[in-house]
Amino acid sequence: MVSRRNFLRAAVSLAAAGACGGLVRPARASALPLRLSWYPYELKLRHLFGVAGNSRTTTQGVQVRLEYEGITGYGEASMPPYLGESAASVQEFLSRVDLSPFRDPFEMEAILDYVDRIAENNAAAKASIDIALHDLVGKLIGQPWYRIWGYSAEKTPATFYTIGIDTPEKVTEKTKEAPAFPILKVKLGRSPKEDKEMVTAIRSVTGRAIAVDANQGWPEKTLALDMIEWLAEEGCVLVEQPMSKHRPDDIAWITARSPLPIMADESLQRLWDIPVLSGVFSGINIKLMKCTGMREAKKMITAARTLGMKVMIGCMTETSCAISAAAHLSPAADWADLDGNLLIANDPFDGAGVSETGKLLLPDRPGIGAVPKPDAPGEHAVG
Amino acid sequence: MVSRRNFLRAAVSLAAAGACGGLVRPARASALPLRLSWYPYELKLRHLFGVAGNSRTTTQGVQVRLEYEGITGYGEASMPPYLGESAASVQEFLSRVDLSPFRDPFEMEAILDYVDRIAENNAAAKASIDIALHDLVGKLIGQPWYRIWGYSAEKTPATFYTIGIDTPEKVTEKTKEAPAFPILKVKLGRSPKEDKEMVTAIRSVTGRAIAVDANQGWPEKTLALDMIEWLAEEGCVLVEQPMSKHRPDDIAWITARSPLPIMADESLQRLWDIPVLSGVFSGINIKLMKCTGMREAKKMITAARTLGMKVMIGCMTETSCAISAAAHLSPAADWADLDGNLLIANDPFDGAGVSETGKLLLPDRPGIGAVPKPDAPGEHAVG
Numbered sequence: 001m002v003s004r005r006n007f008l009r010a011a012v013s014l015a016a017a018g019a020c021g022g023l024v025r026p027a028r029a030s031a032l033p034l035r036l037s038w039y040p041y042e043l044k045l046r047h048l049f050g051v052a053g054n055s056r057t058t059t060q061g062v063q064v065r066l067e068y069e070g071i072t073g074y075g076e077a078s079m080p081p082y083l084g085e086s087a088a089s090v091q092e093f094l095s096r097v098d099l100s101p102f103r104d105p106f107e108m109e110a111i112l113d114y115v116d117r118i119a120e121n122n123a124a125a126k127a128s129i130d131i132a133l134h135d136l137v138g139k140l141i142g143q144p145w146y147r148i149w150g151y152s153a154e155k156t157p158a159t160f161y162t163i164g165i166d167t168p169e170k171v172t173e174k175t176k177e178a179p180a181f182p183i184l185k186v187k188l189g190r191s192p193k194e195d196k197e198m199v200t201a202i203r204s205v206t207g208r209a210i211a212v213d214a215n216q217g218w219p220e221k222t223l224a225l226d227m228i229e230w231l232a233e234e235g236c237v238l239v240e241q242p243m244s245k246h247r248p249d250d251i252a253w254i255t256a257r258s259p260l261p262i263m264a265d266e267s268l269q270r271l272w273d274i275p276v277l278s279g280v281f282s283g284i285n286i287k288l289m290k291c292t293g294m295r296e297a298k299k300m301i302t303a304a305r306t307l308g309m310k311v312m313i314g315c316m317t318e319t320s321c322a323i324s325a326a327a328h329l330s331p332a333a334d335w336a337d338l339d340g341n342l343l344i345a346n347d348p349f350d351g352a353g354v355s356e357t358g359k360l361l362l363p364d365r366p367g368i369g370a371v372p373k374p375d376a377p378g379e380h381a382v383g
Numbered sequence: 384m385v386s387r388r389n390f391l392r393a394a395v396s397l398a399a400a401g402a403c404g405g406l407v408r409p410a411r412a413s414a415l416p417l418r419l420s421w422y423p424y425e426l427k428l429r430h431l432f433g434v435a436g437n438s439r440t441t442t443q444g445v446q447v448r449l450e451y452e453g454i455t456g457y458g459e460a461s462m463p464p465y466l467g468e469s470a471a472s473v474q475e476f477l478s479r480v481d482l483s484p485f486r487d488p489f490e491m492e493a494i495l496d497y498v499d500r501i502a503e504n505n506a507a508a509k510a511s512i513d514i515a516l517h518d519l520v521g522k523l524i525g526q527p528w529y530r531i532w533g534y535s536a537e538k539t540p541a542t543f544y545t546i547g548i549d550t551p552e553k554v555t556e557k558t559k560e561a562p563a564f565p566i567l568k569v570k571l572g573r574s575p576k577e578d579k580e581m582v583t584a585i586r587s588v589t590g591r592a593i594a595v596d597a598n599q600g601w602p603e604k605t606l607a608l609d610m611i612e613w614l615a616e617e618g619c620v621l622v623e624q625p626m627s628k629h630r631p632d633d634i635a636w637i638t639a640r641s642p643l644p645i646m647a648d649e650s651l652q653r654l655w656d657i658p659v660l661s662g663v664f665s666g667i668n669i670k671l672m673k674c675t676g677m678r679e680a681k682k683m684i685t686a687a688r689t690l691g692m693k694v695m696i697g698c699m700t701e702t703s704c705a706i707s708a709a710a711h712l713s714p715a716a717d718w719a720d721l722d723g724n725l726l727i728a729n730d731p732f733d734g735a736g737v738s739e740t741g742k743l744l745l746p747d748r749p750g751i752g753a754v755p756k757p758d759a760p761g762e763h764a765v766g
Contacts, residue, residue: 023736023744024536106526108533109715141524141531143489148524148531150491150678153407271689275661295533302682303689306654332492353406361406 034099034136035067036129040087041377043078043317044345047164059317060087062125063348064094066132068105073136074349074370076321077128078289078340085124093118093125105137112295123269123292124316130293131325131368138367144328146362149298151331158358160185160211160337163202171201181358183209183237185337189217192227199234211335213240216266221250225257232259238312238335240285241265252280261310271296274303283310283334288326289318301332315340324351324370327360336360348376417482417519418450419512423470424760426461426700427728430547442700443470445508446731447477449515451488456519457732457753459704460511461672461723468507476501476508488520495678506652506675507699513676514708514751521750527711529745532681534714541741543568543594543720546585554584564741566592566620568720572600575610582617594718596623599649604633608640615642621695621718623668624648635663644693654679657686666693668720671709672701684715698723707734707753710743719743731759 043059064075079085096118102111115129138145146153161181163174165188178184184202188195202210212231218224224242231239238261243250245267255262261282268277269290277284284304286297297313304311312335313326323341330336338360341347351370353361363369426442447458462468479501485494498512521528529536544564546557548571561567567585571578585593595614601607607625614622621644626633628650638645644665651660652673660667667687669680680696687694695718696709706724713719721743724730734753736744746752 022747024747106530106533107535110535110538112533137533141526143524147489150489150495150520152490152493155493275690278658299685299689302685306682306686306689307658364405364407 033068034102034105036064036094036097036099036132037067038062038064038091038094038128039377040091041319041348042087043319045317046343046345056081059344061319062087062090062094062128063319063321064128064132066105066129066136068136068140071136071139073132073134073139073367074321074372075128075130075132075135075325076319077124078316078318078322079124080316083124083290085122089122090125090128093122094128097129105133105140108133108137108295112293116292124289127288127291127293127322130295131288131322134294134325135367135370142366144362144364144366144369145294145325146328146331149328149332151328153331153362153364155331156327156360156362157330157333157336158182159339159354159360160335161339161358162187162337162343163198165190165198168197168201171198172205175202175205179354179358180356181208181354183211183335183358185211185213185339187213187215188227189214192223195227196230199231199236203234207235210234210236211238211240211337212236213265214242216241216244218242221247221253224250225254228254228258228260228262236260238263238283238310241267248276248280255280255282258282263310263312265314271300271303274300274307274309278307278309281309283312285312285314285337286329286333287314287316288322289316294325294329297326297329301329310334312337314338317343319344319347319370320349320351321368321370324349324363325368327352327362328368330360330362348373416451417485417488419447419477419480419482419515420450421445421447421474421477421511422760423474424702424731425470426702428700429726429728439464442727444702445470445473445477445511446702446704447511447515449488449512449519451519451523454519454522456515456517456522456750457704457755458511458513458515458518458708459702460507461699461701461705462507463699466507466673468505472505473508473511476505477511480512488516488523491516491520491678495676499675507672510671510674510676510705513678514671514705517677517708518750518753525749527745527747527749527752528677528708529711529714532711532715534711536714536745536747538714539710539743539745540713540716540719541565542722542737542743543718544722544741545570545720545726548573548581551580551584554581555588558585558588562737562741563739564591564737566594566718566741568594568596568722570596570598571610572597575606578610579613582614582619586617590618593617593619594621594623594720595619596648597625599624599627601625604630604636607633608637611637611641611643611645619643621646621666621693624650631659631663638663638665641665646693646695648697654683654686657683657690657692661690661692664692666695666717668695668697669712669716670697670699671705672699677708677712680709680712684712693717695720697721700726702727702730702753703732703734704751704753707732707746708751710735710745711751713743713745731756 041061041063062077066073077090162185240263264281265285311333313333314337318340320341349370424444445460449456460473545568623646647664648668694716696716697720701723703724732753
């Protein structure tokens, strides 16, 4: 594997050497085409996964491969049902992707612009190609993306560890069993009584910091602000999406008065949403499956920082493929909520890890650094 | 040169291979330090260079080298006198830079953050390090920056070609002698009579498009708008900085009514200026020597696009070193004004080129792709 990669890199560098002293003129030499393939892969959850309004035991996923000159880039689409994509819709989208006009995988901006224009929405499907392309190009370059982007691996934050909604007894139990990560995440947004019971149950066993995702659940701004003030006293560090995305004025009212940063989740999908949100929220939660992938996510970090907003990198239930992709961006984030791979029982990849205290550990391998496990179901690729 | 580069790349890839399967932990192996050196280099102009308010025959510059494991990155500071930096101030700044705590040139974000915090301002001095670091890291990666960034070399715009302020007779003569670039740039901002004489002189010999830089020269908004409307009828495509940077309300008034895009030049220095300018101008003119270099310039493009602004990449009087650095960003710009190297008589580098019709041709060499000419005064490096 390694020697083959080095051989291929040497071939690429000889090609570059051939052009040494030259200037790029419009006519480009042709090369082998990019080959896209995929297969559906259902993620099995370790525990029942509950958020305000639904719960489930599996998540649909599609694993993607992008091959070029014998090198494979890995990508993934993860589709929680509430976002409108399915294994069927992702595969339908992927079947419409024609990469044959592109001869050079390095033309990522042009390739991903083309993919984005095939159809509206389909963000997870688009992200699967973006991740596979980044993995491929990183391997051609011979470097992991955090290094290509100029980030320092030491600057990764610790990931949150999610405690699912449950009875106070179960929450107490889950909290006792949680690994020693510095910030626990809880999904609230039910009644004030139930929400406070959740936090009180956690507080009965630990003084650790808590990040709250209200999942649009609070119906009224003064009630939301009361909850946030209470949460601040209980050692919470941020609140995601306190109210419906259809109530930006109420959220702006809350943000202006909140003792905690108020982060956009459901209100945010893509880069172009950020200027509109800059007066509404304190920061944004970027998820690859909502924003079409690493390339746009990187731009979103820049846009948010330019507008003085805080940044958190989040995820869906994903394998270590998409989690590793997101982890490369985490040195530029204030917080990371990248425990999606820890919650599934059938992760087919090795990739980014976590230290005992939750700090994200970036793979030093080229590309996104996710490697299929020996028993991964990778041989029955279709498409 | 080529075989040595390949050897070094192989060494880098072996190091990466050694870490294969590993995750990056905080303690990093030490390596040879980065070595910074520099020498002043005065640029001699081919022609007297006139803008509203001053003219000169030379520009001060400082050439920078950043060495690491036998590879040299080249950088440059160019200091037109009106921006407050000089060869002395740049050298004083560079002498304060201590890169010894940094062991890995890939940690560009951390290195350039450190450089930026050494002192306020000094943007050209900071840019010289940024360019040299990009050149070095691009060489370590083995790819030109436009490829690392995912841009397509075919998407470069044509550069403007500047016609300096002069008598109508001289302007007619200069226009006849100008190369066949599609957009000529003129620096106006004097009286309406003089400005119209300039444009009329150009129009007497060519119908080519004209880009106008008013250099803050028009004193009053209705006069400026009248000029812009006249210029639109004369086939102008954009106007830079119609009025003083101290009159943003007047400029916003003009932009709201202008038939041409109004671009920020003197009003803009760095990334953080862009949100403030988004209601004032149609777009921004990014110059490496004002914004501290390639890294921030790349972020400025993202920020401007997010806010719906147009982008132009400009330059000072610079050698092919800094021009090549800027050219790698040009595929993401609407316009490029990168003829600074064409205006000097003693360019010590070969780098980005132009086709007969002005289209920027990007070097296919790793890094910024600028190579010292055989007779370049590179041996007397100090510092």
